[in-house]
Amino acid sequence: MPAARSRPSRRSAAVRALIVGGAFAVAFLTACASPTVTPAPSSPTPTTTVASPVVTPTAAPSPSEDDPLAQMSLEQKVGQLFMVGVPLDGSDDLVAAEIRDRHVGSVFLHGRSTAGISPVADLVGDLTSLVDPQSTAGIPLWIATDQEGGEVQVLRGPGFSDIPYAIRQADRDAARLSRSAQSWGEELRAAGVTMNLAPVADIVTSHATRFDNAPIGALGRQYGYDERTVAAKAGAFADGMRAAGVLPTFKHFPGLGRVTQNTDTTADVHDTEIGADSPDVDVYRELLASGPAVVMVSSAIYDRIDATRPAVFSPVVVRQVLRGDVGFAGVVMSDDLSDAVAVTDIAPADRALRALDAGVDLLLVADDARVLPSMYDAVLARAQSDPDFAALVDEAVRRVIEAKAVR
Template sequence: MSRVIGWCLGLLLVAAGANIHDPYLMAVRGWSGPVIAAAGLCGLLIVLRRGVRQRVAMLALWAAVPLAVLGAEGVFQARKAAVLSAPEAVASELGRHFMVGYERVEEVEGLAARGLIGGIFVSRRNLAGRTAEELRDEIRRLQDIRRRAGLPPLRVAADQEGGIVSKLSPWLPNRPAPSALAGMPPDERRAAARALGRDHGRDLRSLGVTINFAPVLDLRTDRAPDPLDFNSLIARRAIASDPAVVGDVAAAYADGLAETGVQPTVKHFPGLGRVGTDTHHFRAAIGDSRETLESTDWRPFRQVLAGNPQALLMVGHVILSAVDPDRPASHSHRVVDGVIRRDWGYDGLVVTDDLVMTPVYQYGLCRAVEEALNAGVDLLLLAFDGAQYYRAMACATDAARRGELHPTALAASRERLGRNSADALP
């Protein structure tokens, strides 16, 4: 029995050591590597002292634990070094597409100064133990760094939907979500939604935030809640089940945001209301026909995008089976270039949902980065675990070196990003 336990524990530690930079281990990343390596060395000493049968295999297993940690750390540091030493032309061409989250400002200062990123994502972890004024000063300092480097201002994004997703509260006022207004008479709800958008916008501008990842346009459904849905919670965030009401409220809210100089973001195309699975952790697909979606779920998206030229479109990681059954919409050429760009004629900014989510991260981050850029996605978001930026950027630079990034797609995105830069907006 002890040998079985030794083998199981050793294999578990090898797997953990090889994945110390996985997003799921982010909470323990600072100390997990040394602890796992030390546990491996302790196991190695125990095997040597006890003279376990089949000792060679057991010794190899426990010796693999610290080697797995060293290997994972070595790969991470090699990617980081390669990104930081990228030629200036590569940095400026590809860096503009990345928007990253962070915990300490030192993690992004150098990236901002060299143009290796185009934006940052802030949330309550940037405010833990601090004041809103301190975060405002930090963002201002980053923008000063960009100015001195002769670079465009950073795009600064937040998730301040209101209600249960208010990631800068209580430092900013706790305000309702647009869904709280859906039951009002049409004229009243439009006025209230616009006022709510202005309130959210003023709150965010007081910190230096320029993009709000709101409003949510997914339709509410009567589906029973999934017990494994810990993060999406679309039924609690959706404005309504009626596309007309959703479009009405969302358009007014987006206009209110834009009035304050904060860009709204409509999400999560192609619509998570039909998905019962939490796409933060699991793959999911929408099986409905395109005709059905155009007449229901997509109506609010088209309405807001047509009426608000400052609005961004966030594309989620759900598979749209009727258009591209082989990959999530967030990096599908058929969805982004085909449906959004060509069929709808939308020429604004497209941003992915967080690429650190399992449906992308665990199924091929490099593939997703390359395909998203070639599809016409403008901003690649790495919000939850900003350290994954180095892996994603290394994927992009490798693809560029191989000649697998399409110059036409990059040029079109460069023009859109320039036209919609923070210093170009009214």
């Protein structure tokens, strides 16, 4: 690992002061966040679990002078597999060091800020100034945030609109919603944000039971209660983001609209209804046909697909259903792997390895960047000793780099 280089002149102290001054005094909601609501789940119905597929890496193209992977060290490749949280209410020094020394290729602006566009743009400028041939091989950072609307809107203040809850966005026709989303996306671009961890594509069971669905329906994060409505309205939001130059992210595959507990605050969250042929999965076929996007995989367990492990660690969910059945060839990312209760019984290093083995390309370390070193070091060590795993790394990095080029 290269020695740390001297840090460029920064405005971070002033930027942090502005952002802290406008930050909400609320707990951070991650990409799948909500208040702690843990009603008792319904009794699961025994079903047959789909057999795990054999993990066979796609043969990587032969390196050439024009191939960006050929110009990258293994350490730099591994860095492209991580998206690390930058707190808007504290220091970004740790993340800056990880960009320089562990070659992290994506960051996630998290917390809550009412400071407005200008100080956020300054912070983003400080981070993107760290991109060079030694840190990220010159590959630009993805700058992401959570700008869904309603309770899940990280960035507010001068220059940012107050975005309605998704269920209220759905009151607009698709054309109007797309125009609104384009305007919201242009605000993000003005702040330097290039990726939005939105929209939610989860189908909540019904209006009558929405409050039983702690992570989505209870917070109004859903666009509707049926496949057709969700496809139309989440698709319109995504179209608007793309028109603004912001890459959308559909979440939380294969669906969080039917669970009663929240994976951020509860372990062993099971969905007993969604199968590979459910509308919750089918909606992704329509959404993903409309243009470039990332798909975020849930950390819940899906008894009718793979009852043995969370979706984010399941090759059945990722490789067989999402890639095979749905036909998605783009970037698959995890939900937060840093401190979500659904995954914290697994050591951080193993979380990273299991997600990559399952077919995930981009690992979100949102709330606690202190776990990144053990994750990064484990992935690097295995890639150095295991040629098959190194091929998986190359495959994932190639998808990330290609997606960064197509916004």
